[in-house]
Amino acid sequence: MAANPGNFTVQPYKDELRLEKMMVDMQIQYMQQKYSHPMPDSIHEGGLYAALHHDGYWYRVCVSNIISGSSVSVYFCDYGDLSILPLDKLQPLTSQFKELPYQAIKAKLAGIQPKHSDWSIEDCDMFQELVVEREFVSVIMETSPDLLNPTDMVIGLKLIDTSGKDDICIDELLISQDRAIRTM
Template sequence: MASLQIECPKLTESEHPTKPASGELYTVFYDKDRSWYRVVVAGVVSADMVSVYFCDYGDLAVFPADALRPVPSRTPLARTLPPQAIKARLFDIKPLHKDWTVEDCLRFQELCVEQQFVGVCKKVERDPLNPTEPLLTLELIDTSTDDDIYLNKLLVAEGRARLEFAP
């Protein structure tokens, strides 16, 4: 990150890619915190907009295609370092419907943000959306109280999820 903050401001606007493609690694300047980040193009939204995945943090965003810059050649580690964000899913549950609702996502965020968990990795697979990346299946356990709280079981009990392999 430190080398990106030094080298990326030296890049010119003319260095943006002319036809960014899904899966390609670039850098982008994020105005909200005034920092440069590594991103992978997740998809081309239109001729002038792209969806990007912040590969070291796990966030998605949409940017103008001309906001993308190449990873500077003077930052070899930034070119070769594997993504630091690893996709994961909760063990043994699925959303009640086709996908998680906004309310379900907010509840999960409420349960997880700024919390510490014991994580038990149950399985490592290939991400179906990007087969070159891993997808972890985790059991997250809140051990901050006398009784351990398994997040997957809590979401089922709250009616937000169903067991993946119901008996």
């Protein structure tokens, strides 16, 4: 998930293979077994579940809000996405899938801010084009409380694209494109 340079999600490289294995194991377990639909009163806010996404894959989710007796708002704790799902797409999360820590880490580019009062749609589109589904070297520059959820942290990163001949620092690229200004 990458909304803008001040709000995106990263995953730690060190756990990449563990996440891939867990996802394969979840697909095998939840696709082979027949589960009954959970009773609405057995679902609670903050609970961890396996959820069948509309893409046909099972994911770990945390229920963030019970919307009605038939749907819930969920946070995909390994990918950072939010979605509304019908209750019949949730199943209890077995203990083997609770071992790996959440892989979605809230992040922002450190040391920059939008040139104007907020990131424009064009800035957001450009940022997404630069970073979504790509791997970067990152340096943690700062940590701060998440303003929307003070019990969570947001890490301020310097993202470096090392895939080409020359390294590209994403913050410096946005500044050179007149999309951002330096704050540090």
